[in-house]
Amino acid sequence: MKFVTAAALSLSLLAAAPALSQTAPADWRTIAPENLLVIDTAKGRILVELEPRMAPRSVERVRTLADQGFYDGLKFHRVIPDFMAQTGDPMGTGQGGSDLPDLAGEFEFRRGRDAGFLTVTATPQGQLGLIGSVPVITQPDAQMMVTADFKAGAQGLFCPGVAGMARANTPDSANSQFFLMTGSQDDLNGRYTPFGRVVAGMDVVRALKAGSEALNGQVADPDVMTRARTAAALPERERPTVRVATGAHLRAEVERVRASRGAAFTICDVQPPAEVVGG
Template sequence: MTLKALAGMAMLAASLACAGGAAAQEAWRDVAPENIWVLDTSKGRVIVALAPEVAPRHVERIRTLTARGFYDGLGFHRVIPGFMAQGGDPEGTGAGGSDLPDVPGEFTFRRGREAGFTPLEVRPGQPLSGIVGLMPVVTQPDAQMMVTADFRVPATARFCPGVLGMARSNAPDSANSQFFLMTAANPGLDGDYTALGRVVQGLDVVSAFKPGDPAQDGAVTADPDRIVRARMASDMPAAERPSVRIPAPGAPALVAATAAARDVCNVVVPVEVAGGAQ
C-alpha cells in the first residue's frame, strides 16, 4: 500500500471518528437553565425540567412566582400516596393563590416537527403515543401535519409518574400558583389539567413527603413537608447550578426505552443531572 493510500485511510479514520463524536453529542441535548426548576425541600432536593413547548403560559407563571420567592417556605399541603403531592398554596388549605390573575388552561398543545417526537410502537386500537422532550404524550402522526394550516398536530400530555401539573378549581381556567407532582400514573387527569414539566431528580423525595389531605378532612395538614427554597437554575450562581441533559429525539437510548415499553407511562427516559449539590 502506498504512503498516499495510507494517508487517505488515516484521514478517513479521523473523519469517521469526528463524525462519531458529533453523533454522540447530537444524541443528547441540554435543558436550558431557565427551564430547570430547583426545589430544595425539607426532605431533600427535587429538580424539575419545565416544558414551555407544552404549556408556555404556565411555565412563565412558575418562573415569575419563583423569582418573587413566592414558593419559599410553603408546604405540601395535600399529599396522597400513590397519586401526587400538591403545594404552592400560601394558605395551606388548597384554596389559596397569588395576587396574579389566573392562567387559562393549556390542556393540549400543537406539536410541530421542531419539538421532536419519539413514538412508541403503534398497536391496534391504541392512539399514537410517545415522548416529546421528557413529556409523555398522545398525538397524531407527523404525516397529518401536511394537511393542517399550521403544519402542526394536536397533542395531549399524559399524567405519568414525575409529571408536574398545575392545580385548579372546577373552573378550567383557574390555575394560579398551586402545582402537583405525580408519584403514579393517573389517566383521569389527561386533557383536563395542564402538564408543564417532569421531575428529573428527587421523585423519591416527593414520594417520602408526609401524607395529608385537607380536602378530605377540612383541616390544614399539620407540619407538612415544605419548600425551603425554590429557584430557577438560571438564577443560581454558576458553581451551584445543576445541569440537565436529555436524549435528543430519536436518540438510540430513547428509542430503546420506548421500544421496551407497552405504555408511554412506563418509558424510563434516560436523564443526566450533574452539579449543583444541595
Template sequence: MRGVSTILTGLAALACAGGAMAQDVGGPPPPAVPQTAPAAPAAVSEWRTVPAGNLLVIDTNRGQILVELAPEVAPLHVDRIRLLARRGFYDGLAWHRVIDWFMAQTGDPLGNGEGQSPYPDLTAEFTFRRDSQTPFTSVAAPSGALVGFLHSLPVQTQPDAAMALTGDGKVHGWGLYCPGVAGMARDEGNDTANSQFFLMRQAYPALDKRYSVWGMVVSGLEVVRALKVGDGDNGMVTGSPDHMTRVRVAVDLPPDERPTVRILDTGSGTFRAMADRIRATRGADFSVCDITLPVEVTTRQAAAGA
C-alpha cells in the same frame, strides 16, 4: 370561596362538588404500573443538557427536586412558574395536600387549599399544537395515535399524516400523567389555575387533558414520594407538613449552586433500542409511563468537592 374539582375513577367520570378547599385534583388513585429499569446509555454524544432557563430547582426539607419545564406544551403556565419562582413566592410553602399512589400538591400561601398568587388566573392549556419541527419521538402507535416524548415529557398526539389536513399544518398533543409529571391545580372552571401545582407520585391517566401539564420531574421523584402523606380530609396534611425551602429557575442561581442535568436524548439510537426493549418486555401491558430516562446531575459545588 372556590369549589373542589374531583376526578372520579370507576367509569372514568368527572364530577365536581362544592367545598371548602380550592384547586384540588383527584380521589383515590388506581394501582401503579411497575416500571422497567432502563439500561444506561453508552455514548456521551447521545445525552442532551437541559437548558438552565428550562430547569426548575425545588429545594425541600426532604431533598431536591428538579423539573424540566415544557414551554412548548404550556407556555402560559411555564411563564407563571418562572415568574413566581424568581420572585420567591414559593419559598417556605407547604406540601399541603399529599395522597399516596397519586400526587403531592403545593403552591398555596395559605396552606389550606384556598390561597393563590396575586396574579390573574390562567387560561387552560390542556392540549398543545405540534408540527414537524416539534422535538417529538414516538415509541408506540396505539389505535392510530402516537405516544412518545417531547424532551423528557411523555405525551400523546395525533399522527403526523394529519398535519396535511389542518389549516396550520399542526396536530393536537397533550401531556400524559405519568409518575413525575408536573400539573397545575385548578378550581371547577377550566381557566382557574393560578399558583398551586402538583407533582405525580404515580400514574393517573384520568387527569389527561383535564389539567394543564407544564413539566416533568427529571431528578428527585424519590423525594416527591417521601413527602408526608395527608391524614386529613381529601388528602390534606395536618400537623407539620413538609415544605419547599427555595424554588428557583436554575439560570437564576449562582453558578456554584446551579445543577447541570443531562438526559438521554430521545432522538438517539440508544433511547430507541431501550424503548423497543421495554415495549417488547411489557407486551400488551406497555405504557409510555414504563420508560424512565437515564439522567445525570452535577453541580460545580459537587465537582469541586470530588
C-alpha cells in the same frame, strides 16, 4: 380531538438499540437553565424539566413566581401516595394563590415538526411518544398536511413525575398551585395542564409526608419547599446541570423497561434517564 387514556396504550417492540454503556454525546441533551426548576426541601432536591412547547403560559407563570421567591417556604399541603403531591399555595390550605391573574387551561396543544417529538409507537388512536421528558399522545404527522397551521393536535399524559397546574372547579382557574405526580391518573388527561416532568428527585417526591385519607390528602405537619428557583436564576456556582437521554440511548432504555414489564408495559413506564452535575 379526543385522545384515549395512557394506561390503555401498550408499547410495541422497538428497534434494537445500542447498550446504555455505549452511548455517544449525541445520545444526550442538556436542559436549558431557564427550563430547569430547582426545588429544595428538607428531604432533598427535586429537579423539574419545564416544557414551554406544551404549556407556555403555565411555564412562564411558574418561572416568574419561582424567581420572585414566591414559593419559598410554601407547604406540600396535599399529598396522596401513589397519586400526587400538591404545593404552591401561600395559605397552605389549597384555597390560595398569587396576585397574578388566573390562567386559561392548556390541556391540549398544537405540535409542529420542530417540537422534537420522539415517536415510541403508533396506535389507531394516535402516536405515543415524548416531547422532552413528557409523555404525549398526538395525531400523526400526516395530519399536519391537512391543517391550516401545519401542526397536529397533542396532549400531555399524567404519568409518574409529570408536573401539572392545580385549579379550582372551573377550567381556567390555575394560578400558582401545582402538583407532582407519583402515580398515573388517566382522568386528569385533557382536564388539567401538564407543564413539565421531574427528571431527578422522584425519591424525594415520594418521601414527602402523606396526608390523611379522611381529609382528602391534607397534611397536618407538611414538608415545605425551602427554596424554588429556575436554574437560570441561581448563582452559577449553585446551578445544577442536567442532561437527559435521547436518541438511541433513550430507545435502548425503553426497550429494557418494556422487556421487564412485558404485557403490562405502557407509555407511563418511560422515564428518560438523566444525569445531574454540580449545584
